[in-house]
Amino acid sequence: MDKYTELAEQIISGIGGRANIAALTHCATRLRFNLKDRAKASKTIISDLDGVIDVIESGGQFQVIIGNEVAQVFDAVQKVTGMLGEKIDVVEKEDLKVKTKITDKLIELVTGIFTPILPVLIGGGMVRALLMIATTYFGLSEESGSYIVLNEIYIAVYSFLPIYLGFAAAQKFRANPYVAAAVSLAMVSSTIQTSVQSDIGLTLFGIKMQFPTQGYGSSVIPIIITIYFMAKLEALCTKYIHATVKNILTPLITLVITIPLMFLIIGPIASYLQDLLGTAYTWIYNLNPALCGVVLGGAWQILVVFGLHWGIVPLGQINLAMYGRNTINAVTGPSNWSQAGSALGVALRTRNKKIRETALSAAITGFFSITEPSIYGVNLKYKRPFYIAVAVSAISGGIAGYVNAAALAGGPVGILSFPLFIGEGFIGFCFAMVFAFVGSAVLTYFLGYDNQND
Template identity: 30%
Template structure:
């Protein structure tokens, strides 16, 4: 702990001291610092601090990569030294004027969807385990057949696998309200209204076993199970409406009038306007995504596998959370995951080649843990700490990702969840695809490793770059 405190002190000093820090927050791997003056940051000093795996300035934030687990502890020490603690929402407000419109929209998508990803990860694991436990081959080991499984047990597994997606609009509306400055509890209730059991179930309507309710003679109304965009827009509009009401409603009546008016107005807008319009738009996006992923000859896997880590570097990869959630909610599978995992594994393969080829003990000490991190699904230490620094390993990692993605697309890999890749990702393929999934990872790693080892790195290159 004391070591992390020293690291925190060094970080604060290297970014210009407390007086240059407006706020600090963190994500899974990075310490994110809002500074008053970017010119006061000593990037070289930061990168030389113990446990730092890379640093860069992006979208108004100075981001320091520590890796999972470590970043939480360093963050606590930085805050403990008196630096202003910034929530995701506050940091969003501070960065909202920085970057172009597209970058700001992508950041907002990330702010809304990243907090709900953990429960969707858990749901994906539940789906994978359910698939494993109901396989004939697995049951045969215990002398059982599918008919021997208790109906009550299967019902329980449905509770585990269906709840998050059945009430997905409530999760999205909650997070959206929180990000846009509204009361999260109002967002939860509004989201639950979109999936109220009295409305025709969206899946039943799609399956032809239920009919929409016609309101006002021309508006078809259904439940919005598994939808994302309607809840996102409802949360955005609802939060703005609630904040506007609070400006004009007297404090003595605020508790009575503001929630009532917000929910009344937003229930009407959400069910009769926002829902129908944006659900139609969402279906267009979903169908376009499915079309792209369905391109022949593995083209989608080749292209997306090659560019995925480029997208990660730009920081706009959170946009794909929305697409993956849509795929899972509407089709029950996620073919995009098999492509992503190839791009992640390939960067790990390139970093491993650097680690094995270099004679520098310092670089080995950085590259080997970064390789492990990539194989566990987190590429930032490998990409920013090693591969991008020497350029060619990153490029050959992209090539490996393209080849692995091409293979995954050709064999039709389909995950049961999202956000788990490489080694942890095997839990999303606990079916007859697990060997193909492993083979796809091996191909991506092998291509990136071989190209990097033969053509992508030498200690002479390191000496030239580092002077």
Template identity: 35%
Template sequence: MRKYELLAADIVKLVGGKDNVISLTHCITRLRFRLKDEGKAQDDALKALSGVVTVVKNAGQYQVVIGNAVGDVYDEIVASQGIEGAGGAAADDDGAKKDMSLLDRFIDLVSGVFQPVLGVLAASGMIKGLTALLGALSIIDPKGGTAQMMNIVGDAFFFFLPVMLAYTAAKKFRMNPFAAMTVGAALVYPSLAQIMGGAPLYTLFAGTPFASAVHIEFLGIPVLLMNYASSVIPAIVAVYFGAKVEHFFARVIPTVIKGFFVPFCTLLVVIPLTLMVVGPVATWAGQLVGAAAMAIYDVSPVISGLFIGGFWQIFVMFGLHWGFVPVMLNNIAVYGYDPLVVTMFGATFAQIGVVLAILIRTKDQGLRSLSIPAFISGVFGVTEPAIYGVTLPRKKYFVLSCVAAGVGGALVAFFEIHIYMYGGLGIFEYPCFVDPATGDLTGMYNGMIVSLVSFVLGFLLAFPVYRDEAKEATSLAVTTTDEKTNAVQREILAAPVAGKVVPLANVPDEAFSAGILGKGIAIEPSVGRVVAPADATVTTLFPTGHAIGLITDKGAEILIHIGMDTVKLEGKYFHAHVQQGEKVKKGQLLIEFEPEKIKEAGYPVVTPVLVTNTASYLDVVPTEAGTIAENENLITVVA
């Protein structure tokens, strides 16, 4: 079995199955589903999967946060689950958008167009930044063959960016992608530069900000030629317009000649109108957007940096950061640099500063196992594991990271740091602060100072105040062992299974043994039945019957997982007696299973019983007994 085949199958099943999926894309850390009915998705079950960090719903997308392995999981879903990738919109997509707000539609549009190209976009920016850095340090000759070759590698994507965006926009607007790419290619057609280099016939709008030289006419109509290399808005608007034209011709042209006549008519109409009207108007719109962004920044650069830096991680959580991507790219295309969106730079380092403080202070091995990879990912700019796995569940520390990030943003503005190309994240962003025109390294050095200050401030804010929740709980529990005291509220969970008690650390699955999914205990069953550990509601019942999630009437969230990898049995040897959403009483039969047959099939039957909202409690204390009977006291949670 391939590495992510089981995870891919579980994710698709828990989002409501293949038939519930309209489209699927992914970014650096998240699978981004468009679902017909989000109500069919099982949020808690998805969050409980080993390999899934959390679930986020935003802008009409159902986002499953995976982390660094998201590309591999995405590829496995596309390969094994029969779901088309690349974000192609289905016919039902229009209906799915009806309930979306204008902001949600804008975010959905921007993310859909830019997500597929972000990896190559960042890589090209990193190469351009590295080339500028090596030239500034005199490691290579800026005019030599090595620099020229590296410039070709780094510039190729950006020069033909209108073609790339035309392709992704075609997927979004449902236009023939090759027709759309032809429109994008027309914007960067080499002869346009030669024509623009000649003497103009006359000038339109002379004396206004929109003054434009006219070099050619088409059917007697003036054509306003502009430089569209590396531009963002013109290609997207042109493809939106092109999709409408193409759909019109597809409706009116007879089927027998559609194959070639629809693109013939589409290109003959769209490309001239793009060069004469759409391109110039979109370019002017881009210049206005850039001017507006700069005007906001100029009011108070430091306050702008404080705001964007401080709230950046919140923007990322809700997907709102996508609204800033075109602003940054547009500023770089119009001015050659961006001074505004770059103020988010310190957020990454503030986050990992807090994570390092927690990593050093905590004695919780489960939290340590989360913090180490989260810290490493954050160094390279991927902060979702840090946010969702470490700081956000401990809200105070997430707020502290935002404070440090705000200070970092204000410093970016104070030092007047500009980003000259969209490149990598984290430490890979340093070369993007090198001015490629002058080779000035000041921005990079100041960027290093900002990252260091943000990191140290995040660490210093969190380190003195952090207290390990488990440690607090232990000290408090010592003073409240008398059954008569009411100093704390407790809930006692009964054993849902009879058998031998097994420490969680001995369970042969890291997600359980490391406490990643929550604290608790495991039982080697002596009988094949699971009963309710308390009065509760069934929140999750896996279709295979191998696991069940409950929330008790007092608020404890319980996961009972029968055996290891038993999902592969696809329900064989399991029989559920309750349904999802059903209210159950303590001791009520939930699931029957056949332990011996499960063992004969090659699967361990050790059954973890976890309190998945462990972070909501001061302590989760399992029994010290060696064996336990059904309905005996198994776990005590201290609220």
């Protein structure tokens, strides 16, 4: 038995067995369980397992924090439990009819949709970063074949975002993801967009179609609402259409109703709502970028602790789609290095070999934007390192806001993503990141760790 299977069996036992699992997903570092009976799960037992960093309850979920190896443990849990259906979201529908807060449902929804597409967002963003380095420092021409081909990788992600969101949303809403992909492809059709935005325009059933100026290619909210509608329509078709023709008529009806409604009603209204959110955030940010940076920077890792940061993540993508700049990543990014710095401070201060190894490993992963090992494995455990990291994050976020730094693509903020911030405020952003790490490390070394913990 390998270590992942062994850990999976121990976790399943600790949460009350396979029969107590109503839903299972995972994000970058956590297994996220919806349980039928919370009383059957033991946080203490699971927290003490080798391979588990911590356990928290948030957003209506029982979250087991694993760290970088979460995907392997998730696969092992699926194999052990026999939950080998949809890999991203394994759900037993009848067991999810539990009253939860609207905010919890919203955060769970955003997590379930955005977590599966993070790898492609990160990949596309890193290609963008490499191209910016190559053109800025190594003379790569934007007219060259190499640039054109590689830039298409970035475009394939960020100019066709609804395709990925639509597929993930369909899995979350338990609809057919391939039908959803067809709907999403129609949304980003260049033929339709060009025709709608031409002088002549385009009509559908005699109604003139309206498109947002930038199109739907980088939009977030329109496709999610569209796929939610599609899922409800598909469920109705599945329920009422006779089994002999269900497989033929269900996708047909779903497509011919959803796509026209998407263009005529859902898309325009959802785009308006998205623009309102983006404009509102930008208005608040522009009132005082430094203050906004202090608030978001200081609060970010606290939100991460409870998994609530997912409620803000879509705003960054909306900001990027509307203005080509993501200021949220700029002001919250330094908080990753603040947590890493505090973990390093503990590693340098402690005389306990095991604590030093844990803290040093956590600090290294923090450099690459994975902060959970630092937060749960070290900083929260000793409290003061976490408080110091939060305080330094607020200052660093304020610096990034003051210089008006912003990311030009999405993805986590770490050592590899610096090129994404090249442009206005880049030097100030670099200073904020270094200050976050060094400041937290120094303050934790002198003030944040008591050697009695050894």
